[in-house]
Amino acid sequence: MGGEEKVNILLVDDQPGKLLGYEVILSELGENLIKAGSANEALEQLLKNDVAVVLIDVCMPDLDGFELAAMIREHPRFQKMAIIFVSAIQVTDLDLLRGYAAGAVDYVPVPVVPDLLRAKVRVFAELYRKTRQLETLNAELERRVAERTAELAQANSELEHRVEERTREREAALAQVHEMRKVESLGQLTGGVAHDFNNLLMAVLGNLELVRKFLPSDPKIRRLIDGAIQGAERGATLTKRMLAFARRQELKPETVDVPNLVDSMVEMLRRSLGPGIQIKTDFETDLPPTRVDPNQLELALLNLALNARDAMPLGGRLTISAHRERIGASDVPGLQPGDYVCIAERDSGEGMDEVTLKRATEPFFTTKGAGRGTGLGLSMVDGLVAQSGGAMRITSQQGAGSTVELWLPVAEAEAIERPRPVAPQRVQESRCCRVLVIDDDPIVLAGTAAMLEDLGHTATEVGSAEQGLKILQSDASIDLVITDHAMPGMTGTELAKRIRRKWPELPVIIATGYAELPGELDPSVPRLSKPYRQQDLAAVVAQLVGEQPAAEPAALNAAVG
Incomplete structure (x- = not known):
């Protein structure tokens, strides 16, 4: 978290053991954790503290989680607060609708998956923090404008006309800077949220495609799966627009x-x-x-x-x-x-x-x-x-x-590079190969490996760049590396550079939800923009290790060994 201000996370459960468990899981976030053993105690804590996220057990004596959420939402201060329900019982669609109607933003089933709980709470805590930072920035800019205006108002009356003219110029300039900073901050936030959604959509689209392959040929089921895929693709389009607003989409001029x-x-x-x-x-x-x-x-x-x-x-x-x-x-x-x-x-x-x-x-x-x-x-x-x-x-x-x-x-004088679209060609089938898949998100990691195995390849899964290097040093049979970019410790681009130095013939693919990568990375390193489809994955694998000239795969394996 660096020097960022910690935010308050309220944990509400009538069972002390579960509260302690949530505290252990969420302590890695580095935020302030506040515990409440009842609905009344939770309301007291909310009135005394500024809370970013509330984690509520659905089944509690006195007031259950739904009733507590409804009471929280009735207060003007808490109408935009993130509320996450934890439920140990089977949650029906009616329960979900009731929870969302009461003001919940998400559900976490029991048994709780620690990584999933941390990921959900981290997203809403970070959104709260960024919102507060924007509010602070706006207030500071307004305070500075007011101070400067007051100073100019005290100027000598003989220069009043000139002072008023300069004041108008300065106010216009400050307003422009204020707007630019506000849009820049919002762009950074939007780009980060779009990256996270790209990871989520990567898992959704990849798994839906594989599920569709193995489902029975029931038109009703396929229609439902196709509808879900179309919805995920619409989400991917929206994230592209968000990245475009944040000026982070990859352009090919x-x-x-x-x-x-x-x-x-x-x-x-x-x-x-x-x-x-x-x-x-x-x-x-x-x-x-x-x-x-x-x-x-x-x-x-x-x-x-x-x-x-x-x-x-x-x-x-x-x-x-x-x-x-x-x-x-x-x-x-x-x-x-x-x-x-x-x-x-x-x-x-x-x-x-x-x-x-x-x-x-x-x-x-x-x-x-x-x-x-x-x-x-x-x-x-x-x-x-x-x-x-x-x-x-x-x-x-x-x-x-x-x-x-x-x-x-205006472009410099050169030949016009505008070929019109041609009919899509079928992706050339690649030989079966061993692929090292590296991603710190286990859901994305499993989905990518499943798509590769469905294509006939063998996938080895690791959760960090450091683990990936250990595999490469001990296993000379790896034909291809697919790595995420944004990972704790060593990033995917840093890993690609190390691989290029030690195993120059080993192909590496960077898969990322961001569009901008460090400029010093060799532009010849292939990239996959998340969320990608199985056909996109198959195409880039075929391009790198497919049986084009027959000698290439053998040469590649020799270099790796």
């Missing part, structure tokens, strides 16, 4: 001809927007290419088009244009002087008022109804453009439509 890219999208846009929306394109002659990830740019333009459609419920016109412009210092906020391609999407919709326009790029802000938007669309586009060295600008007037401009740097 290419030299892109904007008119060709947009023209290839027009038919798809017409189907997506419907017959009520007229699409028009307008491109400057001899428009130079730009350097950007073409797939991400397509997603950004589609996202903007869907927003425009929602702003034109009765139909209208969407114009996509692009032109070249030389930008000087301070011409467009966030842009360095130079030549840029400006891609603009202009609609004839309802437009936005000033308040909505100011908040348009805020993460999770949306004017759409429940279930119709995540509020990450414009943040994702803004993150993509910023990562590509450009900037986004939005102009809008209520009743007169909106225009979103994406400013991207």
